[in-house]
Amino acid sequence: MAQLWGGRFTKETDQLVYRFNASISFDRKFYEEDIEGSIAHAVMLEKQGILTEDEKNRIVKGLTGIREDVKGGRLEITDEYEDIHSFVEANLIQRIGEAGKKLHTGRSRNDQVALDMKLYTRAEVVHVAEEVEGLLHTLLTLMEENLDTYMPGFTHLQKAQPVTLAHHMGAYFEMFKRDSLRLKDIYGRMNYCPLGSGALAGTTYPLDRGYTASLLGFEGPTLNSMDSVADRDYLIEFLSALSTVMMHLSRFSEEIILWNSNEYGFVEIDDAYSTGSSIMPQKKNPDIAELVRGKTGRVYGALVSILTTMKGIPLAYNKDMQEDKELSFDAIDTVKGCLALFNGMLKTMKFRRKVMAESAMKGFTNATDAADYLVGKGVPFRDAHGIIGRLVLSCIEKNTSIDALSLEELKEISPFFEEDIYDAVRLETCVEKRLTAGAPSQEAMKEAICACRTFLERSWLKEKA
Numbered sequence: 001m002a003q004l005w006g007g008r009f010t011k012e013t014d015q016l017v018y019r020f021n022a023s024i025s026f027d028r029k030f031y032e033e034d035i036e037g038s039i040a041h042a043v044m045l046e047k048q049g050i051l052t053e054d055e056k057n058r059i060v061k062g063l064t065g066i067r068e069d070v071k072g073g074r075l076e077i078t079d080e081y082e083d084i085h086s087f088v089e090a091n092l093i094q095r096i097g098e099a100g101k102k103l104h105t106g107r108s109r110n111d112q113v114a115l116d117m118k119l120y121t122r123a124e125v126v127h128v129a130e131e132v133e134g135l136l137h138t139l140l141t142l143m144e145e146n147l148d149t150y151m152p153g154f155t156h157l158q159k160a161q162p163v164t165l166a167h168h169m170g171a172y173f174e175m176f177k178r179d180s181l182r183l184k185d186i187y188g189r190m191n192y193c194p195l196g197s198g199a200l201a202g203t204t205y206p207l208d209r210g211y212t213a214s215l216l217g218f219e220g221p222t223l224n225s226m227d228s229v230a231d232r233d234y235l236i237e238f239l240s241a242l243s244t245v246m247m248h249l250s251r252f253s254e255e256i257i258l259w260n261s262n263e264y265g266f267v268e269i270d271d272a273y274s275t276g277s278s279i280m281p282q283k284k285n286p287d288i289a290e291l292v293r294g295k296t297g298r299v300y301g302a303l304v305s306i307l308t309t310m311k312g313i314p315l316a317y318n319k320d321m322q323e324d325k326e327l328s329f330d331a332i333d334t335v336k337g338c339l340a341l342f343n344g345m346l347k348t349m350k351f352r353r354k355v356m357a358e359s360a361m362k363g364f365t366n367a368t369d370a371a372d373y374l375v376g377k378g379v380p381f382r383d384a385h386g387i388i389g390r391l392v393l394s395c396i397e398k399n400t401s402i403d404a405l406s407l408e409e410l411k412e413i414s415p416f417f418e419e420d421i422y423d424a425v426r427l428e429t430c431v432e433k434r435l436t437a438g439a440p441s442q443e444a445m446k447e448a449i450c451a452c453r454t455f456l457e458r459s460w461l462k463e464k465a
């Protein structure tokens, strides 16, 4: 065991305690962030006259060397250290001697870990947003290609009114667009640097916290040293946004699973994204969509876990907060993986346009339009609703559809029906007459697509590149 403290102790730490307490097995994940933060700290210490130029240079060179050696596989991060901070500091001292012992001046592991976790999370916010954007591009392409791919729209999973595939994909575009904007907000709100807050009450050294913050690409320093070391709100916000991304992916997966079923047959998932059964040779299963739906649970789990961990913690830093890492790392990696796989599956999926259109024509999806037709002929909507209800009932009894009835049969139900009813209840008419903003007609969809395209052209990620 190698630890940074021990002066006031007369006994060795119990082995089990040491292992229970240690975080190196997982915080090694942000060794680069730890080194980046330490370099900024050393540069600031020199500017403030706390380190000499020579000491600073040796520290920066030593830290850079550690980073390169770990990256190149020449230096292994081993469990003999308590955490990544101890590993880096001990290695630095081994490499450069006395100057290395000065790096921790005016710093505590509490503000150090707060910084490392923030740097790591900030980069991951961008990575997740990039994956979300990749999916948005796929959705936009599908929208552009499917303006007249008719399909049934559902409420209560019952056929309701006809829409188009472009419209349906457009709904998901809006959902993932909000996810992207949530990530942007989180980035802006979290982008303040905690380094220089010390253990909790700042420090007596004349640190320039604004300078350290600018070296690390932050908007500025955080404003309260106790909050700085005790704040994990940004992580909770991020996990909440990730949970929402997964909720969206899960709903989408559920639809794809239904659409891919023998009963619907709307889509065919590409062989590269399907799996077989060990016993039933005919099967091609939508495992990727099912797994994405299933993995939603573990991301929600990470959110609930950190909310629960944080709820009883008095100010300022407490060791409970070490629990912020493992599940967060897992959730972040899970979401990135799910987004990438889902995008690949969607891109390669075949839509069976004929099946979708035929399905849209069944199930009286034009009943609302038939009622609207009567309204056009002067019948009050409530009466028209009743008339079409009776019409649908008689069609069900005769196992037929509205447009298959003769004009005489229609007139028996209402004298207001004329020859133009047939055009009014055609699938194309039902969709193309829906011209309100956000509706499925091609005209309305073209407007929506324009806005989606602009959103992607003005991506907030471009500023972060």
Ligand code: ARG
Residues within 6 Å of the ligand: 023, 027, 083, 109, 110, 113, 319, 321, 322, 323
């Ligand atoms: N491993 C700790 C964590 O992840 C680092 C901070 C430790 N600070 C301390 N005073 N023990 O939270």
